Amino acid sequence: MNGTKIAAGELGRRLCIALVAVAAFQSAKADEIRIKMLDTTASGPLAFEPGFVKAKVGDTIIFEPMTKGGHSSVSLLVPAGAHAWSGAADKEMRVTLDTDGIYLYACVAHKMMGMVGVIQVGKPVNLEEANRAASMESAKFVMNKDRFEKELAQVK
C-alpha cells in the first residue's frame, strides 16, 4: 500500500518535470516560414514573397512554388559553416537554418531577372560580405536591379 503511494508520488514528480521541459521547449520552438515563388507580385514580376525574412537558428524555410513557372531556390551565399542548398524547379524545398548570418538565394531560371531573396538568421555577422556579393550579382541583372539592395536594407 505504502509502496504504491510512493510510486504514485514519484510518477507525479516526473510528470511535473516533463511538463516543465515541454513548456521550456515550446517557448524556444522552431518556426516554419513560407516563402512563395511567384510569377507576378505587387513589387514586380518574378519574385520570392516575402523577399526578406528574419528567422532564428532552428527555423525551417519552406519555398513554395505557386505556379509551374520553373522557379527554384538555390543559395548564392551562406554564412561560414552553414549549409548551402539547391532546390529543383517547381518543387517545394525545405531548408532548416543552422547558423547566424545573412543568406542570399536566387531562382536559377530567373536570377538575371532579379528573382532573388535574403534571409537573416540571428545576428547579421557576414553583412559586409553579403552586401558585396549582392552588388556583384545585381550588376548582372537585366531587371529588378535594386531588389537585393531593398531586401538587404531590411536587415537589422
Ligand SMILES: [Cu+2]
Ligand atoms: Cu523563377
